[in-house]
Amino acid sequence: MTVLVTGSRGRVASTLLGLLHSAGIKVRAASKNPTDLSPPGGTDSDSGTRSAPDIDTVRCDLSNPADFDAALEGVDSVFLYAEPSHIETFLARATVAGVRHIALLSSSSVLAPDAAENPIAASHLAVERALEAAAARGDVEATHLQPGAFATNALQWSWAIRAGRPVELPYPGSHGDPIHERDVAEAAFAVLTEPRLRGSSYLLTGPESLTFAEQLAILAEATGRPTPYTPVTPEQWKTSMSAHIPETFADALLSYWASYDGRPAPLSRTVEELTGHPARTFAQWATEHAEAFRP
Template sequence: MTSTTSTTSTTCTTVLVTGSRGRVATALLDLLASAGIKARAGSKDPADLSPPPGVDTVHCDLADPATFDTALTGVDSVFLYAEAVHARAFAERARAAGVEHIALLSSSSVLAPDAEENAIAASHLAAERALAAVADTGALEATHLQPGAFAANALQWARALRTGHAPALPHPHSHGDPLHERDIAEAAFAVLTQPRLRGSSYLLTGPESLDFTEQLATVERVTGRPAPHTVTTPQEWKESVAGHMPAPFADALLSYWASHDRRPVPLTDTVEQLTGHPPRTFAEWVADHARAFRP
């Protein structure tokens, strides 16, 4: 399977992009607009969006099924964030509206043996299963994009580094495969615009497995700014994020980091297969977001 975003073979006429305030969705909207494909930017706060010229906005709150029908009217393809609570209802309303294909932004965590016990993985797995249950009727096709670590997760360190502080890491040598949001968007663009790619699951990884200390060293090298870290205990870290992260999600992250401590992540060439180019390096991502780490 080899394809590129420059040789698009598309049958879609209107694509609904949900979660359009997100980095992946924003990049995808740019790609669709540049290709002349009609897109609709969906968000629970559409007034806050700044989509490309010619792209309409629509109220689409994945936590509120009452917003689904209007958002889906006249749509034949959807880029869907994995909001599990009403995923089945969304898929059923999409089928009723005549949608032919949904590309779900899932997670590689669904492939872990303990996925059903891990709060983050379980949420994505529930969304995949809900979508698959409707797709199995034959009325629409479902594609699952399963990225590993988002490079943008490094932005959690940005505020501390900007102010000269060191992020506290419970597992500093835990590995990830940082993936540029644009590569995820280009993979989504490929499956949305090339019908032959529909109906499969795609495990997406970045081009390198880096632990947190290596990622911070890359930030320091690219930005020219110090990027130190300190080591904290898992319990101390969990207490530090309690104000904005539910305990089950904190536990899920700690479990993942512990399981990948000093263990490189297996890599795939799926991004290159879908987009025609290797995934961008973490250094390229840092260069694209260097301002976030500088005062």
Template sequence: MLTLVTGSRGRVGSALVSLLHRDGHAVRAASRTPGDLALPAGVPSVACDLGDPGTFAAALEGVDSVFLYAEPSHVTEFLTAAQTAGVTHIALLSSSSVLDPDAGSNPIAASHHAVEQALTASPLTTTLLRPGAFAGNAYQWSESFRSGRPVDLPYPQSGTSPIDEADIAEAALAVLTDTRLQGSAYHLTGPESLTAAEQVGLLAAASGSPATFRSVSRGAWKDAVSPFVPEAIAEGLLDYWAATDGTLAEVTGETEKLTGRPARTFAAWAAGHADAFRA
């Protein structure tokens, strides 16, 4: 059985390629720029741009299963090409944001929601992986840490249950290689609820940095990130943090169900990535 992994330059996709290869599963790594991939010896790569249907047929040739990123622009064409190629199963990297009542119009959830809708309407067996906040989202604070500035937090007490991308990759490995797990939706979380302020504290402890945080207004934070975060996304993030301010995030246990072991803690992630946060 051959698995196509789209987005193989990403943290989840690259880890998944290595896991599939390690366990002896045939895998093909796909990327818009396959020449830039750093792959295990013997893993073939192919050009596949989810925004360019002209790349689909060659990427999917001989493929049985697909690990798919949630790009909605040409998902109908991708599914048609997948069916033509004989694909039987797609595991989608979605988002827990689709569980919100306004998922169809929410700027953060909309793309994932649209792809989920297309997949579930198709005849292909579909498995939906719905992680919450990635542990790697903390990289957004790394520049503040390295420069000795406090981290700006509009909602310091907003609670999330950050999940290590390595756990998402292992969950994907499980659903791609065990037919008993396929055809379901899984809400993936880390093992504990942490506030944004607590995450900053754990990163400071791991990196040996004296970094702290400061509370800022919505407007100030949005202005600061405007060069690289679209306004609609920034507003969506602010609304999410406001809704979870002072609350405990859900911890589902679905990650452990798929991987067969405890989910990695944010403290462990911080220790493993501390160099990125040191001055």
């Protein structure tokens, strides 16, 4: 079996590469900048130095169909990021290459009633629908991983916290379900290596519903540093983020946060069902990433 892992510079994909490699599964790391990849490799037992990586690397920009054939050659399964621009072409080339299974890193946002109109959900939904159509034709088996809020989203606060400034929050009491990136990678590993798990959609969440204010308090405990916040209006937050987030995305985020202001996020036990262990807590993630929040 050979697994193509797209977006291999990402936190989930890079962790998945290590899991597959450790399990002795042949894996190909794909990125639009493959020279920047550092996939797991062997170590020379005599010198103790790192030998040439035994994971192949390949260029695969999902917005450039010219990359698809070389990336897919000899591949049985794919871990796919949700890039909709050429998804029909990608699936057609995957079918010709003999790919049997695609595991998509989607998003729980596709479950919202307005997913098709939501700029954050729409791209994931478009790829899910294309995969479902391919599966209905019998071209490929499709599995959808639908994580909620990534714990790594907290890194957006690191600049302010390191500088000793309060974090600006438009909805301090908005709940989320922060999930550890390793749990998402382990869930992907499970569906890629266990044929009985293929062909379903899996809602992945962390084990707790936490407000933004509670997440900051957990970071304070993990880092031993104050993590104050300042409530701001949605318009103030949009203005402060205008150089980093398109307005339509900012509006979608604000709408989502408002919908969970004071309302716990729904949780699932899917991580435990797929991996055999409970989902890691945000406190564990904060401890592991504490240095990112220190000067």
